[in-house]
Amino acid sequence: MSGHVRERVDKYFEEVVRRNAGEPEFHQAVAEVFESLTVVLERHPNYADGALIERLCEPERQIIFRVPWTDDNGNVHVNRGFRVQYNSVLGPYKGGLRFHPSVNLGIVKFLGFEQIFKNALTGLPIGGGKGGSDFDPKGRSDAEIMRFCQSFMTELHRHIGEYTDVPAGDIGVGGREIGYLFGQYKRLTNSYESGVLTGKGLTWGGSQVRKEATGYGAAYFVAEMLKTAGTAMDGKRVVVSGSGNVAIYAIEKVHQLGGTVVACSDSAGYIVDETGIDLELLKEIKEVRRGRICDYVDTVPSATYVAGGSIWDVPCDVAIPSATQNELDEKGALTLVENGVRVVAEGANMPTTPEALRVLRSAGVAFAPGKAANAGGVATSALEMQQNASRDSWHFDYTDERLSKIMSDIHGRCVATAEEYGKPGDYVLGANIGGFVKVADAMLAMGVI
Structure with a gap:
């Protein structure tokens, strides 16, 4: 059965590549999900019926x-x-x-x-x-x-x-x-x-915490990972790549939870501030002035700016890649492992290359894929939709509590699913199968659509 399922999955992946030529990022995303599906298709053959996988890979x-x-x-x-x-x-x-x-x-x-x-x-x-x-x-x-x-x-x-x-x-x-x-x-x-777009201004239908949600959610997820490993965010040295919305609010929540973010970046280089990134200064530079990260050292001369280079050279306990796809490559992963990283959680969408992921997994680093770790943004968007539908507006603390609970639930779902399928601690498999099963069950219930 195992060989037959694997063969079918491999054959359809070849078809995905053929029909979607010149789209390497799409191929990578499909391959990563398919890697997790063999075990669930073996246990539940009905998910292989009705060309379900084929339909799932084709946009409506x-x-x-x-x-x-x-x-x-x-x-x-x-x-x-x-x-x-x-x-x-x-x-x-x-x-x-x-x-x-x-x-x-x-x-x-x-x-x-x-x-x-x-x-x-x-x-x-x-x-x-x-x-x-x-x-x-x-x-x-x-x-x-x-x-x-x-x-x-x-x-x-x-x-x-x-x-x-x-x-x-x-x-x-x-x-x-x-x-x-x-x-x-x-x-x-x-x-x-008002429910047609999310991320709106607070005075015209927007939700509290929406701006902060993706970064906050990633930090909440990391905190759950650390708790599962028997430790906490307190005293952890953290590196967050990027300096946009996700990175800024991941930094903010990590600091609130007791960690210290010592480095962040933009497309031109990165800064290291051993005392911890001054968040208000970073917000001023990026959100108000729309400037570059190098401007940080003009105000904080004790900080270091490195033009180009790799932010993953900075030693840390926790890494949160939050810039763009495939930013963390094999070389960066090897450096992180050599410097003792314990947790990597994707704040961006697919920022880790397959080669880097193999390095992290083989070293026993706890790794959370973006579909789990950065789900806070879309979760709070859905909360904004709820408020719009009911003509309501929730206060910041209540919405933040809802976000924290959702991220805790996602973490729990990933952990439980990985254990159910014989891969305890495998957040990638847990996230892929956890999401797949919910979608697949609904697709089967609705017929061939």
Whole structure:
């Protein structure tokens, strides 16, 4: 049975690669899930019926569109917009919009595929989707970003709705962009559907903790991992890559839980501050000035800035890669292991290469995949949807408690599932199977869809 199942899974993966040529990130995401599925297909052969795996890998809908916009000098630019509505069996499609030059269909599909299982793990009624554009907001004025967002939403609004597809932010899409997108949606539809986008401002339908949620959630998940290992965050030395929204609020919550984040980064380099990253200064630089991480050392001369290089050279007990996909490679993982890392939790989506993951696993490092560790953002988005549906607004502490409980539940689900399938401590297998089983059961119940 084992050989037959493995052969079938391998054969279909070859078909995924053939039918989705030139999309390596998507291939990587599918391979990582398939690696965990043999054991569950052996135990429950019904999951192999009805081409369920094949249907799961094929998006329900892929939308690609032109986004023309005019810069402040009157020049017309054309970008490409995407929305992949991957799986709606548990609820409306839910997943962020990413504005970054690297965005292409393969990256959006990989993100959407991951989102299916991540959203299922939250226990909330949301399906999986993702979108974005190859537009680069860096260096653009507010007026240029507004014109781009309005053009983007002019097409996207045809395909979304609070019961259909609810986008949120991601890399390059924060509160400013969500505001422009929501304003254009309201203008085009002549209706105030606050539940159609999440990550909104607090005065117009947004949720407390939404901005902080992905970073907070990753820190909560790490705390659960440490507790399971018989220790705690107190006194732990932590490295968080990136310096965007996820990284900033992971740093904040790690500090609140008693750890010390000594390093963070951006695309140009990284800083090391042995006394702990000054969070208010980092927020000032990144959220207010929209500056670069190197500006930190102008105010904190005792800190060190390293242009280029690898942040994974900094010794730590806990690493939280929170920048972008495939940022932690084999060399970085080997250095982390050599320096004694005990826990790695993905704050970003698939920031760890397969080679790096093999290194960490073989060294016995506890590793949490993004579909579990960074699910806090989408979980709080779903809480925002609940508040919008009931015309309600929850206070910060209550929402933070809900987030903490959801992350604890996800951790418990991963641990229990890994133990059930004979791989105790394997968070990757626990997350993949935990999410898969929930989606697969619903798909089987609904027939061939």
